[in-house]
Amino acid sequence: MTTDYWKSEEFAKRHKGAEHITGPFGLHLLLQCGLDRADGSEDIVLLDNATGTGIVLEYLYGILSPAAKARLQVVAGDLSPAMVSAVQERIEQNGWEHIDAKLVDAMDMDLPSNHFTHVTANFGLVGIPDPRAVLSEVYRVLRPSGLAAFSIFKTVAWYDIAKAAITSIPGAPRFPTLEEYGVKMMKDPQPGDEQWTRPEFFEEQIRNAGFEDVQTTVHENRTRYKDTEEYVKVYKVDMMLKNSWSKEDWEGVEPHIQSALVEELKRRFGDGEIVLNWEAYCVTAKVPPAKP
């Protein structure tokens, strides 16, 4: 399955509208790294990997003290040119300093080794075609004692709703499980790779990449939508699911998706507010001080 949809301008535009889902977990990553307590006694050289439209940066510049900001250098990297230009715009609008937005493939970074003190990746590990390559690259670019921070969804709130809606369409193809969907996004998946959303599994992969002191916490985010109309504007399932079915299967289902979704939402939430509960693992891991 291709993940090229990430590179489209449309996806970047939509992603901005999804920051209310991802952003709060990014804040947890920064807090778990202790960046809110940074007092300016050390340099912070941070890569925000798979930065998307840059919501983690918004929180970063919000929590750092002026003294810490004076010693801050940031790279905001993403594979998608559309995301990078959205971040560039955000940098200019906010007047942030000492920050570069650039095209970076998290699986093969054109960035120096032993350079960064921190690498954050808010939902930029699982979902990328080769998460092991991401871990090995993050390890390479971090300095000895550097900190990596990743978030991984535990509960994807829209998925069950979309599954129930689409399954109700007569003749719809089988809806993949979230684990199957994750494996489809991978390049050369290995046996067991459907377990990337299980803490025991991802923690082991992180340790295998050379990290130590792996710490996992679980956080929640509750998102709210006034009505079904507002919901369907945010959760357009097409780009995500289109890629996991054949063209014929997709074309058979597509004309019925919106109405099936609205029906399912009404069944669950009536005419009132729609409230979704999201959960994610926030993981930090350290490069050993004596990095080989």
Ligand SMILES: C[S@@+](CC[C@H](N)C(=O)[O-])C[C@H]1O[C@@H](n2cnc3c(N)ncnc32)[C@H](O)[C@@H]1O
């Ligand atoms: C789920 S979004 C998360 C964005 C952002 N970190 C946030 O919290 O909102 C995943 C991002 O990974 C980017 N991406 C996908 N593959 C990538 C790769 N190989 N290298 C770097 N970024 C990649 C996508 O373009 C997208 O912006």
